[in-house]
Amino acid sequence: MKNRLKVLRAERDWTQADLAAALDVSRQTINAIETGKFDPSLPLAFKVARLFKLSIEEVFCDEGGDQ
């Protein structure tokens, strides 16, 4: 699953640690999601979308789905 986490974070000048603290997860988790090594659960994905005030589709997209 692709995501725009790194871009959205950079636009707001947040560090991975800032985002990790806001989402109450470890920095390693943020890094793993950004690099595509780990796909977040639906609740965490919604939490990310809410934090950026975007819809979930604007943050995450399924690589295998219709674009």
Added chain:
Amino acid sequence: MNRKSIKPDETPARSKKNHALIMLWIFLWMATFVTVDKAEAYEWYTAGSLSVIAIAINAVLGLLVIVTYMRFLKELDELQQKIQLNALALAMGIGLVGSVSYSLLVSAGIAAAPDIAVVIALLGGGYGAGLVIGRARYQ
């Protein structure tokens, strides 16, 4: 955004606190295990009831380790949970396969009956290796 004071590699504070609690209970559990084991070996007790009480204390501390670990696991974030569960699966697999293979060696008369410490070392080694592999994979 309200920036919290978190260093780049820090995990949430509650995970650190739970980890410290687990280490404390494991230390106390191991300390009572060694004490009870030596007490039995050197016959420090004069009454059998003291042995039962000492073993019960060790068992209660063991239960506290389990309960604290379960709470630790529950409060981790999802990636850390995945790493922990994969490490536990690897430890159980290595412990099970290793024990069964070794028991066959004992049955065949190739190896001597193992000490329980060997099984504990297998489980501990598997768990440790699993954690290292998991953390490296998601680095």
